[in-house]
Amino acid sequence: MKIVFKGKSDHLYLQIAETFQKQILDEVLKIGDKLPSVRLLSKEHAISVSTILQAYYHLEAKGLVESRPQSGYYVSFNPSRFPRKIEKSDPIQVVKNKNVEAIIGEVYDDLAMDGVVKFSLSVPSPEILPLARLNKAMIQSLRDLPANGTSYEKIQGNEELRRQVARWSMHWGGHLQADDLVTTAGCMNAVSYCLQAITKPGDTIAVESPVYFGVLRFAQSIGLKILELPTDPDTGVDPDDLRNALEQHDIKACFFVTNFSNPTGYCMPDEQKEAIVKLLSKHGVPLIEDDLYGDVYFGNKRPRSCKSFDEEGNVLWCSSISKTLAPGYRVGWVAPGKYIDKIKSLKLYHCITSATAQQAALGSFLATGRYEQHLRKLRQTLHTNSLQFTRAIGEYFPEEIKLSTPKGGFILWLELAEHIDTYQLYQEAMQQKISFAPGTMFTLQDRYQNCMRLSYGMPWSAEVEQALKKLGGLVKKMNGSMA
Amino acid sequence: MKIVFKGKSDHLYLQIAETFQKQILDEVLKIGDKLPSVRLLSKEHAISVSTILQAYYHLEAKGLVESRPQSGYYVSFNPSRFPRKIEKSDPIQVVKNKNVEAIIGEVYDDLAMDGVVKFSLSVPSPEILPLARLNKAMIQSLRDLPANGTSYEKIQGNEELRRQVARWSMHWGGHLQADDLVTTAGCMNAVSYCLQAITKPGDTIAVESPVYFGVLRFAQSIGLKILELPTDPDTGVDPDDLRNALEQHDIKACFFVTNFSNPTGYCMPDEQKEAIVKLLSKHGVPLIEDDLYGDVYFGNKRPRSCKSFDEEGNVLWCSSISKTLAPGYRVGWVAPGKYIDKIKSLKLYHCITSATAQQAALGSFLATGRYEQHLRKLRQTLHTNSLQFTRAIGEYFPEEIKLSTPKGGFILWLELAEHIDTYQLYQEAMQQKISFAPGTMFTLQDRYQNCMRLSYGMPWSAEVEQALKKLGGLVKKMNGSMA
Numbered sequence: 001m002k003i004v005f006k007g008k009s010d011h012l013y014l015q016i017a018e019t020f021q022k023q024i025l026d027e028v029l030k031i032g033d034k035l036p037s038v039r040l041l042s043k044e045h046a047i048s049v050s051t052i053l054q055a056y057y058h059l060e061a062k063g064l065v066e067s068r069p070q071s072g073y074y075v076s077f078n079p080s081r082f083p084r085k086i087e088k089s090d091p092i093q094v095v096k097n098k099n100v101e102a103i104i105g106e107v108y109d110d111l112a113m114d115g116v117v118k119f120s121l122s123v124p125s126p127e128i129l130p131l132a133r134l135n136k137a138m139i140q141s142l143r144d145l146p147a148n149g150t151s152y153e154k155i156q157g158n159e160e161l162r163r164q165v166a167r168w169s170m171h172w173g174g175h176l177q178a179d180d181l182v183t184t185a186g187c188m189n190a191v192s193y194c195l196q197a198i199t200k201p202g203d204t205i206a207v208e209s210p211v212y213f214g215v216l217r218f219a220q221s222i223g224l225k226i227l228e229l230p231t232d233p234d235t236g237v238d239p240d241d242l243r244n245a246l247e248q249h250d251i252k253a254c255f256f257v258t259n260f261s262n263p264t265g266y267c268m269p270d271e272q273k274e275a276i277v278k279l280l281s282k283h284g285v286p287l288i289e290d291d292l293y294g295d296v297y298f299g300n301k302r303p304r305s306c307k308s309f310d311e312e313g314n315v316l317w318c319s320s321i322s323k324t325l326a327p328g329y330r331v332g333w334v335a336p337g338k339y340i341d342k343i344k345s346l347k348l349y350h351c352i353t354s355a356t357a358q359q360a361a362l363g364s365f366l367a368t369g370r371y372e373q374h375l376r377k378l379r380q381t382l383h384t385n386s387l388q389f390t391r392a393i394g395e396y397f398p399e400e401i402k403l404s405t406p407k408g409g410f411i412l413w414l415e416l417a418e419h420i421d422t423y424q425l426y427q428e429a430m431q432q433k434i435s436f437a438p439g440t441m442f443t444l445q446d447r448y449q450n451c452m453r454l455s456y457g458m459p460w461s462a463e464v465e466q467a468l469k470k471l472g473g474l475v476k477k478m479n480g481s482m483a
Numbered sequence: 484m485k486i487v488f489k490g491k492s493d494h495l496y497l498q499i500a501e502t503f504q505k506q507i508l509d510e511v512l513k514i515g516d517k518l519p520s521v522r523l524l525s526k527e528h529a530i531s532v533s534t535i536l537q538a539y540y541h542l543e544a545k546g547l548v549e550s551r552p553q554s555g556y557y558v559s560f561n562p563s564r565f566p567r568k569i570e571k572s573d574p575i576q577v578v579k580n581k582n583v584e585a586i587i588g589e590v591y592d593d594l595a596m597d598g599v600v601k602f603s604l605s606v607p608s609p610e611i612l613p614l615a616r617l618n619k620a621m622i623q624s625l626r627d628l629p630a631n632g633t634s635y636e637k638i639q640g641n642e643e644l645r646r647q648v649a650r651w652s653m654h655w656g657g658h659l660q661a662d663d664l665v666t667t668a669g670c671m672n673a674v675s676y677c678l679q680a681i682t683k684p685g686d687t688i689a690v691e692s693p694v695y696f697g698v699l700r701f702a703q704s705i706g707l708k709i710l711e712l713p714t715d716p717d718t719g720v721d722p723d724d725l726r727n728a729l730e731q732h733d734i735k736a737c738f739f740v741t742n743f744s745n746p747t748g749y750c751m752p753d754e755q756k757e758a759i760v761k762l763l764s765k766h767g768v769p770l771i772e773d774d775l776y777g778d779v780y781f782g783n784k785r786p787r788s789c790k791s792f793d794e795e796g797n798v799l800w801c802s803s804i805s806k807t808l809a810p811g812y813r814v815g816w817v818a819p820g821k822y823i824d825k826i827k828s829l830k831l832y833h834c835i836t837s838a839t840a841q842q843a844a845l846g847s848f849l850a851t852g853r854y855e856q857h858l859r860k861l862r863q864t865l866h867t868n869s870l871q872f873t874r875a876i877g878e879y880f881p882e883e884i885k886l887s888t889p890k891g892g893f894i895l896w897l898e899l900a901e902h903i904d905t906y907q908l909y910q911e912a913m914q915q916k917i918s919f920a921p922g923t924m925f926t927l928q929d930r931y932q933n934c935m936r937l938s939y940g941m942p943w944s945a946e947v948e949q950a951l952k953k954l955g956g957l958v959k960k961m962n963g964s965m966a
Contacts, residue, residue, distance in 0.1 A: 101828065108831065112637055126630035135631040138840070139622055147609035148618040150809035154595055185668055185813075185834045192833050201684045201706060218832040222705075223684060326633035328839035330668075345584065348591065349701040350675050351668045355838040356811035357621070 003036075005045075012047065016055035024064055024078055035065060035073040062384045063391040077391045084402040086264065086415050091209040091228035091445055100440055103423055104213060110435050117467040118455070120435040122262060122410050123327045125458040128381050130374045134326055134365060141360035149357035155348050157183025157333065158356070160363030165319075165333055168366065172294055173308030174317075180335045182343050185354045186327075187292045187320035188214050190334035193350075194288045194316040195253065197342040199224055203252040206245055208237050210413070210442035210451070212262045212290070215255055226444055227251065233404050233413070236261060236268040239275040246283050253286050259303045260293035263413045263442050263453040265406030267297075270304050277309040284314075286339070291319045295375055297408040298383040313337030321362060323410065324378060325371070329358035382410060385456040392465055393454075396472025398479045410457040415450060420478050422452040428474050434467045486519075488528075495530065499538035507547055507561055518548060518556040545867045546874040560874045567885040569747065569898050574692040574711035574928055583923055586906055587696060593918050600950040601938070603918040605745060605893050606810045608941040611864050613857045617809055617848060624843035632840035638831050640666025640816065641839070643846030648802075648816055651849065655777055656791030657800075663818045665826050668837045669810075670775045670803035671697050673817035676833070677771045677799040678736065680825040682707055686735040689728055691720050693896070693925030693934070695745045695773070698738055709927055710734065716887050716896070719744060719751040722758040729766050736769050742786045743776035746896045746925050746936040748889030750780075753787050760792040767797075769822070774802045778858055780891040781866040796820030804845060806893065807861060808854070812841035865893060868939040875948055876937075879955025881962045893940040898933060903961050905935040911957050917950045 005015045023029045035056065042049045056073050059065045066076040107120050118125075142148050156162070162178040169176040184190040191214075199205060201223030207215060209228035219226055227249055230241045237256060245251060256276075258268045268276070280287050289306045297303060307317035316339060320332030331354065336343045347353070365371060389412055393403060402415040416422065422438040429436065439451025458464060488498045506512045521539065525532045539556050542548040549559040590603050601608075625631050639645070645661040652659040667673040674697075682688060684706030690698060692711035702709055710732055713724050720739060728734060739759075741751045751759070763770050772789045780786060790800035799822060803815030814837065819826045830836070848854060872895055876886060885898040899905065905921040912919065922934025941947060 104831075105828070108638060111635075123635070126634060129630070129633055131631050131633060134633060135625055138625055138631075142618055142621055147612070147811070148614050148621075149811050150612055150614060150617060151609060151811045152594075152606070153811060155591060185837070188832075189834045196704070214832060214835070217828070221679070221829065221832055328630070328632050328634045328636060328836070330834065330836065330838045345588070345700070346704065348587075349671075349697060349704055350833075351672045351813065352697070353811070353813065354668070355813045355841060357840070358838060 003045075013051050013054040013058065016047075016052065017058040020055070020059055021062070021064060024075055027078065029075050031075050031078055033075045034071075035075070037072055062387045064387065077387070077394070079387055079390045079405065084400070086233040086402045086404055086413060088230055088232040089209045090230050091443070091447065100213070100444075101217070103438060104217070104441055107426070107435065107437060107441070110430060113433075116430070116433045116435050117464065118435050118458070119467070119471075120437045120453075120455065121457070122437075122453070122455040123323060123457055124378065124410070127459045128378060128457070129325060130370065133370055134361065137361040137365045138357060141357050141364060145356060145360055149360065151356065153353040153356045153359060155344055155353055157181070157354065158359035158363050160367065161331070161359045162333070164363055164366035171302045172291070173304040174335075176335050180340070181333050182336065182340065182347060183354055183359055184320075184332045184334060184347065185330040185351065186322050187290060187318050187332040188218070189330075190318035190320070190332045191215060191255070191288055191290055192218050193343050193346045194318065194334060194336060194339070195219060195224070195255075196222060196346055197336065197339045198253050198286050198288075198316075204249055205253045205255060206242070206249070206251045207255045208257065208261060209445075210263050210439065210448050211255070212257060213441040215290075216442075216444055220444070228443060228445060231264065232266060233264045234266050235272060236266045237276070239272060239279055242276060243279060246279070246285065251285055253288060254280060255288045255290065256306070257290040257292065258294075258306055259291055260296065260406055260409030262293070262409070263411055263437070265404045265409055265411060265413060267303055267407050273304060273306045274309045277306050277315060281310075281312050281314050286337075287315045289315050289317045291317060292323050293409040294319070295324055296379055296382055296410070298379060298386070299407055303408075307335060310337065313339075324375060325362070325365070326358075329362065330355060331358050331362055379408075381459070382456065385458075385460050386412070388460045389454065389456045389468065392468040393472065396469045398472075398476050401475070410455050412454045412456065414452050414454065416452070416475055417479055418450050420450045420475065422450060425452070425474060425478060429471055432470050432474075434471055436471070486528075496534050496537035496541065499530075499535065500541040503538070503542060504545070504547060507558055510561065512558050514558050514561055516558045517554075518558070520555055546871045560870070560877070562870055562873045562888060567883070569716040569885045569887055569896060571713055571715040572692045573713050574926070574930065583696070583927075584700070586921060587700070587924055590909070590918065590920060590924070593913060596916075599913070599916045599918050600947065601918050601941070602950070602954075603920045603936075603938065604940070605920075605936070605938040606806060606940055607861065607893070610942045611861060611940070612808060613853065616853055617844065620844040620848045621840060624840050624847060628839060628843055632843065634839065636836040636839045636842060638827055638836055640664070640837065641842035641846050643850065644814070644842045645816070647846055647849035651854075654785045655774070656787040657818075659818050663823070664816050665819065665823065665830060666837055666842055667803075667815045667817060667830065668813040668834065669805050670773060670801050670815040671701070672813075673801035673803070673815045674698060674738070674771055674773055675701050676826050676829045677801065677817060677819060677822070678702060678707070678738075679705060679829055680819065680822045681736050681769050681771075681799075687732055688736045688738060689725070689732070689734045690738045691740065691744060691747075692928075693746050693922065693931055694738070695740060696924040698773075699925075699927055703927070711926060711928060714747065715749060716747045717749050718755060719749045720759070722755060722762055725759060726762060729762070729768065734768055736771060737763060738771045738773065739789070740773040740775065741777075741789055742774055743779065743889055743892030745776070745892070746894055746920070748887045748892055748894060748896060750786055750890050756787060756789045757792045760789050760798060764793075764795050764797050769820075770798045772798050772800045774800055775806050776892040777802070778807055779862055779865055779893070781862060781869070782890055786891075790818060793820060796822075807858060808845070808848070809841070812845065813838060814841050814845055862891075864942070865939065868941075868943050869895070871943045872937065872939045872951065875951040876955065879952045881955075881959050884958070893938050895937045895939060897935050897937065899935070899958055900962055901933050903933045903958065905933060908935070908957060908961060912954055915953050915957075917954055919954070
């Protein structure tokens with residue numbers, strides 16, 4: 001047997017692992033199949049035993065294979081066929097009467113509790129962040145800044161940080177300049193300015209569905225009407241569906257999380273992004289693009305953003321480092337295209353400026369190669385986590401559940417049996433100190449009560465596996481009690 | 484001659500200085516009068532020569548007396564009668580058509596220029612801040628915080644900081660608990676949440692006039708109508724005027740900077756505060772109280788706040804450390820009374836949380852006696868500055884100008900001859916690298932074009948004196964050119 005190792009990675013062991021991974025996903029190797037013996041493979045390909053072992057360990061960490069003592073490595077799991085996939089959403093535009101605001105408050109408050117396994121928190125846990133290096137950058141910036149960072153930053157934000165974000169934009173097909181950007185207190189803060197800049201109370205905006213609850217709540221708080229669009233769990237909003245919506249409704253703005261969306265994890269294909277940008281441009285409707293998760297891709301390159309197809313300044317591209325470096329720094333940014341003056345005014349009137357020291361620290365952090373180095377590690381960890389979570393959910397949850405298959409990001413979206421109310425499940429899970437985000441948070445409609453969002457942004461561990469097992473047990477019990 | 488020294492300060496030299504200061508203000512000692520000789524005073528009162536000298540130096544630093552070689556100390560200046568005082572404003576509710584937004588943008592942008600004497604910036608300059616101690620607190624908090632401050636803070640904000648702000652509230656007659664407070668990204672951010680929590684687009688709010696431009700701009704940006712009330716430059720809005728306004732208009736909220744207001748510097752007397760709180764409570768109209776400058780008083784004790792008279796949770800008390808410690812930290816707070824849940828939701832939807840490290844650093848800074856110690860020094864510096872500025876303005880500006888007489892805070896409000904446009908003056912002053920805030924920024928009406936705000940939050944120096952001299956010269960020239 002001769003295999004051609006053609007993974008796209010630099011390292012040989014990764015090339016080997018990727019080749020086997022593809023065979024597993026394509027079901028060339030089926031669950032239960034034995035992988036070639038290490039010794040044999042080493043001999044045939046003139047590759048050292050330790051490199052082959054490294055490749056197998058890597059597949060084992062991802063939960064794809066298991067080693068059986070005195071026997072070898074066997075395929076144990078294939079994420080591509082198990083469990084069932086979620087279908088495209090079909091929002092019904094019927095408003096529910098649940099007090100979702102109270103549910104969101106409860107979920108957030110519970111985050112402060114000690115000893116809770118926080119599947120509800122869609123940020124990386126500190127264990128997988130470069131804390132020491134970030135802290136060094138912070139202390140250095142406090143030392144270097146005029147008046148130790150006690151003075152106001154420019155309204156538009158720290159110049160070095162903006163320069164670095166602009167430099168980084170080439171990774172997603174962008175060609176930003178520092179002056180195209182305004183810094184904000186995180187990505188949600190950027191989105192909030194965008195919505196205020198381009199809408200007025202009573203206007204209608206169109207969003208994907210399910211959609212990040214923060215945007216729904218914010219839009220409601222400023223008096224907007226919200227149209228939830230059908231959304232494919234792999235590719236997001238279809239241009240045809242959007243065209244229909246634009247023809248039937250007076251839509252003033254769109255909001256999409258185009259890469260590894262929260263909560264479904266879809267990643268919009270590049271051609272679709274281009275089509276959406278052209279369509280919206282034709283209708284004169286601005287797009288707020290939340291590209292918060294774009295850097296955390298599991299494939300070989302970063303997906304592009306809608307902004308990269310924007311020729312008219314019609315896309316307001318928002319992002320931050322809250323999902324990759326330091327949520328508590330509260331640093332984000334927006335490239336608001338032709339709305340930049342409005343965004344600067346809004347920032348001035350709301351907050352004057354954002355915190356000085358963190359912006360400077362991130363500016364210098366991004367200027368080195370450290371961010372890239374950290375991201376490489378983070379992607380690996382999260383990819384492995386996503387596979388481990390998927391495997392464990394397949395193992396511990398009822399068979400008929402459906403599950404998203406994200407190609408990046410932090411989160412899984414689960415659809416349980418129709419009769420299950422995940423808010424009730426949440427309350428039972430919290431008794432066992434397990435939190436997650438109930439599906440009802442992600443819509444204003446009477447939907448997704450049987451869905452839930454799980455974050456896998458923490459290191460994989462026996463404790464996490466136990467928590468998933470308990471959670472699966474609770475779901476099975478609820479399944480049974482209604483059967 | 485036997486004088487009874489009865490100043491209220493701890494130090495004997497300050498008691499002596501305060502006694503003479505009172506005599507100067509009361510015109511018992513007139514400009515040109517000689518103070519008792521140091522030797523004589525020392526002998527009569529059995530006080531050391533050095534203590535008497537310290538008292539005279541103190542008066543000299545305040546610009547009240549001058550030493551004449553081989554002769555002694557003479558009264559050189561009496562701020563209580565010179566120059567003329569500003570009259571109560573009488574807003575006319577006629578909207579102007581100047582592009583004030585552009586003017587504000589221009590003034591802010593010019594702040595970034597090097598080598599400009601920034602009379603426009605109403606924050607303390609770094610030279611009078613405890614930079615080293617603050618920085619130490621920052622570095623310590625980065626070290627002590629879980630995950631070095633990279634994690635989200637609680638939505639309500641750092642607990643120790645809230646506890647310290649609550650403890651500090653006894654200084655202004657408050658009795659807050661940590662749980663009564665929500666932290667924000669500075670005071671303007673707190674005010675912005677308050678306005679959003681209690682109004683909806685189309686509502687009318689009542690404000691003092693002239694009023695801090697940030698509030699005007701923010702209120703406009705969320706679609707509010709603004710009623711500018713007559714405002715006394717010493718005592719603020721009169722309860723009778725407010726009653727009339729409440730009867731004639733459907734006012735949904737009031738906004739007042741009750742202590743050392745920006746820009747007129749008025750401080751509302753305690754009885755008046757109580758009357759306003761009762762009146763608003765009777766009408767069910769909430770009060771947003773901006774108490775940003777309250778800690779920077781020149782008298783013997785901190786003025787109370789309206790919040791201290793609030794029994795129904797009807798006052799939303801906002802403040803920050805941007806005017807006393809570190810504007811660039813972007814830390815403020817609000818005690819929103821019965822609106823606390825709404826404020827917490829708004830903060831969550833706009834920004835999720837505020838920056839973690841600065842909150843913790845300030846919590847520990849306020850827990851020691853350092854804040855009190857710093858404030859004592861800051862008040863002294865600013866009081867001296869206010870007197871020096873007043874003296875210099877009296878010396879270099881045309882005689883007929885009118886000037887505020889603040890009892891605290893950072894700023895002077897000048898009224899020039901009616902025909903002078905201070906925006907035109909601003910442009911001429913910037914040619915000489917001097918900035919200030921033109922009066923037109925502080926109203927939505929066709930008013931205050933001949934007014935200007937000067938900040939004295941920088942160390943007094945020959946350069947500052949020169950800048951005031953140049954500015955006075957420009958005003959004199961404009962006076963003359965139209966005469």
